Amino acid sequence: MTGVENPVGTPPTTSAPARGDGARRVGVVVRRLVLSPAVLSVAGALALTTIVMIAVGVDPSLAYPALVRGALMDGNLEYTLAAYVPTLGMAVAFAIPLRAGEFNLGGDGQLSLGGIVAAALALHAGGSYVVPLVGAALAGALVAGLSAPLRTRLGIPAIVSTLLLSAPAVSLASYLARFPLAEPGTGLAQTPLLPESARLPAFGSSSYVTIALPLVAALTALWLYADARTVPGYEIRALGANREFARYGGVRVDRMAAVTLAAGGAFAGLVGGLIVLGPPYRFVDGALTAPGYTFTAIAAVLLAAGRPPAIPAAVALLTILQAGGQGMEREAGVPSQLTQIVQGLIIVIVSVAAVVRSRWTGRQA
Amino acid sequence: MNAFLAAVLTATAPVVLAALGGLLCSVSGVFNMALEGQLLWGAFTAVLFSHMTGSAWLGVAGAVLATTLYALLLSVPAVTFRADPVVVAVGTNLLALGLTAFLMRQVFGSGGTFSSPDLSGLPTLAELGLDLPVLGPQSPLVPAAFLLVAWAAWWLGRTRSGLRLRGIGQHAEAAESIGLRVPAYRHAAVLGAGALCGLGGAQLALGNVTLFSEGMSAGRGWVAVVAVMLAGARPWLGLAACLLFGAAEALGFRLQGLGLPQQAADAAPYLITLLALVVAAATRRKVRTV
Amino acid sequence: MSVPPHDRPVAGAPAVELAGITKRFGDVLANDGIDLAVARGEVHAVVGENGAGKSTLMSVLYGLHRPDAGQVLRAGVPVRLRSPADAIAHGLGMVHQRLRLFPGLSVAENVVIGAEPVRRGMLDRAAADRAVAGLSERYGLDVDPSARVGELPVGVRQRVEILKALYRRAEVLILDEPTAVLTPGETEGLLRMVREFAAEGVSVLLVTHKLEEVLAASDRVTVLRGGRVTGRFDTAATSADELVQAMIGRSLGAPPHGPRPTGTPSGPAEAMAYVLEVRDLHLRDQDGVAAVAEVSFGVRAGEIVGLAGVAGSGQRELVEAVTGLRRAGSGEVLLEGRPVEGGRERRVAYVPADRAGRATAPIMSLADNLLMGEQRGIRLRPDRMRQRAAALVERFSIRASSVRAPIAQLSGGNAQKAVLARELSRDTPVLVVEEPTQGVDVGAQERIHALLAEARDAGRAVLLQSSELSELRALADRVLVMFEGRVVADLPVAEATDERLGAAMTGAARPEQGDAEATG
Known part of the structure; x- marks a missing residue:
């Protein structure tokens, strides 16, 4: 593999803005925001999408409002929120191993196994939703954890084995x-x-959103805290930044890589369980993988460009695009796969923007 | 037995073409994980151009051209801008999935699977008057795929540009210091891989079958990536890995006919590929520690 | 431009001339109006501290950088060098400090690549072998054309680099710090070769910071400091003192430590006890080949033991065993009588040679880098972490814009000081240091040497691995020399002359080995 360091796993730590008069500081902040890879990529992807729309004869002035309505208005917000929860969970499932430099592309498998295990436990073990959820997380951890010894003992990259x-x-x-x-x-x-x-209680009076929302939000917050403020979080970041440096510093690198892969898998398995235990309260073959949570989540994490706190916002943006795509299909006749195109383009552009920007700031330093 | 061998070759050919492309990139020092999306794009454009022109061969040519262009999406970010090729590939694979499904609805008016009597597939060798055993029912692209492997082995080992490509992959800075234009070779390798994936996609959609369906590359590009990892810089070893995969797929189909659930047949190629990877890695380790 | 354009060689003009070269990187003026001319058959030394602009200047000459102002002339004709290909076409050849060879290709392939002989559309391997063998014989380089380069020792690889330039008919040969990787014997051979090239009419630019070599091999010297020329000398009419003055703008100060007492501050009984003891250690590398065999030695408190040897003689593996990063095959490593456990040993502070690969994570912040090895418990306290980092920055005078900025932004010397700060601030009985001053400017070198002397005086047991023999002589009490995984000499510093160290490093000290590795 080319590229020893992992440009997306760990953020280039930037120095605090220089003190100066207020106007200049605002200027610096605005410039940094506008030039940030995330903003550049979303803008670039939207520009390209508009071109695609025009090329296939769709009026963007009709399509974009339809997109927004489809995601946020006419009672669609609840539906969007329901899609946000699994996407955020899958984003964390991808992001945890990525911090240690490992790519978990096996989200679909972990999600599906988690879902079916949760369904089996709910049907045959009885009781509340707790046991099925724990079982789902374990199932996900197990299938992702298989990749750890393959990586550490046999040198097979996790991106391939997952x-x-x-x-x-x-x-x-x-x-x-x-x-x-x-x-x-x-x-x-x-x-x-x-x-x-075994069914998950609804969140408030919603018919789509369950307590999965606060649960996933809390777990995400917990992970963000662990990443930034704990020693294991530091060790994982060091591992992702330079494996040999971490080993030199006494980090048990193999165990840590295994832990992150299993933790990512557990998150994905849990998401599978949460989906199955929510409406329509059963495992429907293909229903977990068809919405493409795994790759929407990957796009969001890459869009957040190594800044974990930005992940919830990036997930929100892409979920709105995804949900709005359905509305666009209904109202403007644009196939909803357009949103997948946008996601793919965002990933490509963000990868370039991150490099160009770090080279640009590097020259400034 | 002949029928089984034929099935193996049919299943293997698209993977071999993609893996050969991946191998050229790997030799030049670019890790190409975009093969899956490029195969899919190749399959779609082959059907598109064949349908538009009514000629399967123009479909093949169109796929090769269109997929070479599509490979620019990898080569420009990864070679010119030195972005992480793995991340770029995740993006272009996703893009191919969306783009083919989107265009399918726009052009053919429906999702899922597109086939039509107007769509002309590739002729078999038998139809072209070469009724050989095993190869007879194959399209000409199948023997072409295997001949390309031989050509690549010769080219890498025995020609000036092949030597240079190997050098560039081993130590890019050293290549630059003797005046080789490293990015040019790498662009060529990535675009060449695109052309080969276009060919592979065409074989998939116009040779193995005569239709396009969403996501029809179905992991073959990933199997090709694994084959490249197994092969290093040795094309013949890559071919062996691909044949193993082809045999697994053909065997899966056979067993499905005998009552094995379809899911097991679907899973078999992946598991066998992974197993091959594990065995290769384990033996390499053993040799080292002896 | 003062030189009118013309395209025919000018009789009597210098073989190569750099006129008014200026090159700027951001705010840094790397070259500032540099003039340099080298006659045909002349050996011209270019000396200066790290960061003086030598590498930039040579990169301009070899077409790797384009100057902002000034021009390059070959035989009096201005030439445009936009790439190494242009430079090669104009008869320039360069041997980089970090050799640029293809490890998986044969010697002959390495030499001809880019200018390959072709027969009927195919590589003509036989012609390549013949050409390489011919050149090798003519210049007495003694290289096997069919050997795989990755399997050759460093000294031979360097000769392959020289063959590459000669094969391309280089008339001007640039050697960038060529002796950094060589033993004293190999160095002597190389310098002899350089004189031979000059006698054949090749012009040689010898970039180095080792003044003995300059005085031994060159005809003329150009000294750079801060991107400008600060001195031009005829070698015959100058001295090391004069060159140093031009290099650093002053004479070198007193050595970082005075003559040290023969005993240690503590009592004689304690002085005898080894803090670090290695007993009959055997190690294998990842390919199962013996890397270290039958090594036994000890380091006392308040003592610096030097470790010398040609690169790849087992020093790295030995250091990894002492620091716990490599498991012993057999034998033991004892720290204050207790064995080293697996995983990084917390009782050893360790400054690795590979700064970007092991000692730091370049993309992490300075504060994050200063923490490594000291992280304990569960909670990370960022404010306390930054305070500690700021204190270290202050105490070790590390020049950094912010402790939150990535350590990659620091200069080599400051990054090295950061690594030393982290390791020296740990309360450990043993300190292991590899190549402490590699890629560090002279000012920082003095400071680093003083810090190591301080650690010794504070009673630590120090194991110092270095390829700079002068560094070992300046700091160590004893010098161990490794050859092919064994310790073949253990010399008190007073007896560690260049000759004796050099003989031991090439295995000549081993009675059964005789003068095997003879070079030149």
Whole structure:
């Protein structure tokens, strides 16, 4: 692999803005904001998207308002919020190992296994939603954790092994949902409706949003705190910044890499469980992977460009795009895959913007 | 047995083409993980151009051209701007997924799968008058894929530009200091990989079948990436890895006919590829510690 | 421009001339109106401290940088050098300090790449082998064309670099710090070779900071300081003192420490006890090849033991075993009588040679870098961390814009001081230091030497690995020399002359080895 250091895993720490008169400081802040890779990439991606729209004969002045309405108005906000929760969870699932320099591209597999395990436990173990959620997290941790010894003992990059394990995990979940756990008599690829006791309580009076929202938000906050303010968080960042430096400093690098991969997998498995235990309260084959949470989340994390506190905002932006895409399809007749195009472009542009900017600031230093 | 061998070659050919592209990039020092998206893009553009022109061969040419252009999305960021090729590849793979699904709806008016009687597929060698065993029912691109491997092995080892490409991958600074234009070679390798993926995609959509469906590359590009990791700079080893994958896929289809669940057949190629990777890594380790 | 454009060589003009070269990087003026001319068959030394502008100037000459002002003339003709390819086409050849070879290719492939002989569209390997063998014989370089470069010792690799330039018919040869990687014997051989090239009419630019070499091999000397020429001398008519004056603008101060007492501050009984003791240590590298064998020695409190040897003689592996980063094959490493455990040993402070690869994480902040090794418990206290960092910055006079800025922004000397600050501030009985002054300017060198002497006087046991023999002589009480994984000499500093160290480093000190590695 080229590139020893990992430009997205750890932020280039920037020095505090120089003290000066107020106007100049505002100017510095504004310039830094406008030139930040995130802003540049979103602007660039939107510009390119507009060009695509015009090229296929769609009027952007109709499409964009439809996008906003589809995401935020006409009662769609609740739906967008419901999509925000799993996307944020999957973003953390990708970001935790990334801080240690490992790519977890196996989110779909971890998500699906978590979901099917939660469904199985809810159907057959009885009781509340706690056991199914713990089981889901463990399942995700297990399948992601498999990549750790492959990486540390055999030198197989996690980005490859997580991805290769993902498809079989999705297949396994699909098999379980179609045969041993299938709803009898319907022939549909889904489990029976889960018992009331195991269903997640609604958040407020919402019919889509469950207590998964506060739960995921709290866990994300916990991770952000751990990353910035704890010794393990520091050691993980050091590992991602320079593996040999971390080893030299007494960090148990192999164990730490394994922990981050398993933790990421646990997060993804938990998200799978949260989806299944929420409406429509069953595991439907393909329903977890079809919305593309995993890659929307990856795009969001890369968009946050190594600044974890920016991840919730980046996820929000891309979820709005994603949800709004449906509205755009309904109202303006633009296929909703347009949002996937935007995400792909954002990742490409952000990767370039990050390098160009660090070179630019490097020359200033 | 002949039918099984034929199935293996059919399954292997697109992967071999993608892996060969990845190998050229790897030799030049660029880690190319964008093969999956490029195969998909190649498959789509092959169908698009074949449908537009009514000629399968123009479809192949269009796919090669369009995918070479698509590879600019990797080569410009990764080579010119020195962005992380892994991140760029994550982006271009996602983009290919969205772009093909989007354009499919715009151009063909529907999602899912597109096939049409107007769509002309590649002729088989038998139809071209070469009724050989095993190869007869294949498109000409299948033997071409294997001949390209031989050509690449010769070119890397025996020609001036091949030697230079190997040097650049080993030590770019050293190559620069003797006046080689490193970015030019790397651009060429990445764009060449794009052309090969275009060819692979065309074989997938116009040779193996005659249709396009969303996400039809189905992980073959990732298998190609693994094959490159296994092969290092040795094209023949890459071919062996691809054949292993092809055999797994063909065997999966066979077993499915015998009552194995479809999910197991879907999973088999990935698991076998991973297993090959593990075995290779483990033996390499053992050799080292003896 | 003062020189009218013309395109034919001018009789009697210098082989190469740099006229008024100015090169700026951001706010830094790396070269400021430098003039330099080298005659045909002349060995011209370019000396100066790190950061004086030598590398920039040579990069301009070799087409790696384009000057902001000034021009390069070959045989009196102005030439435009936009890339190394241009420089090569104009008969320039360069041997970089960090060798630029392809480890996986053969010697012959390395030499001809970029200018390969071709027959019927294919590489003509036989012709390449013949050409390399011919050149090798003509200049007495003794290199096997079919050997794989990655498997050759450093000294031979350097000769491959020289062959590369000769194969391209270089008439001007730039050697950038060529002796940094060589043993004293190899250095002597190289300098002899340089004189031979000059006798054949090749002009040689010898970039170095070692004055003995300048005086031994060059015809003329140009001294740079702060991007300007501060002196031009005929070698025959100058002295080391005069050159130093021009290099640093003053004479070197007194050595960083006075004559030291023969005993240690503590009692004689304690002085005898080894704080660090290595007993019959055997180590294998990751390929299973023996890297260290039968090594035994001890370091007492208040003592600096030097470790010398050609790169790759087992020093790195030995240091890793002492610091706990490598598991012993057999034998033991004892710290105050207790064995070193696996994982980084907390009782040893360690300054690694590889600053960007091991000693720091370049993209992390200075404060984050200063913390490594001292992180304990669960909570990180950023304010306390920054306070401690600020205190270290103050105490070790590290020049940094902010402790929050990435350490990559610091100069080599300041980054090294940061690493030393971190390690010296740890309360450990043993200090292990590798190449403490590599890539560090002369001013910082003095300060670093003083810090190491201070640590010794404070009663630490110091193991100092260095490839600068002068550094070992200035600081160490004893010098151990490693060759092929074994300690082949253990000399008190008074007996550690260049000749004896050099002989030991090439294995000549081992009776059964005889004068194997003979060079030149």
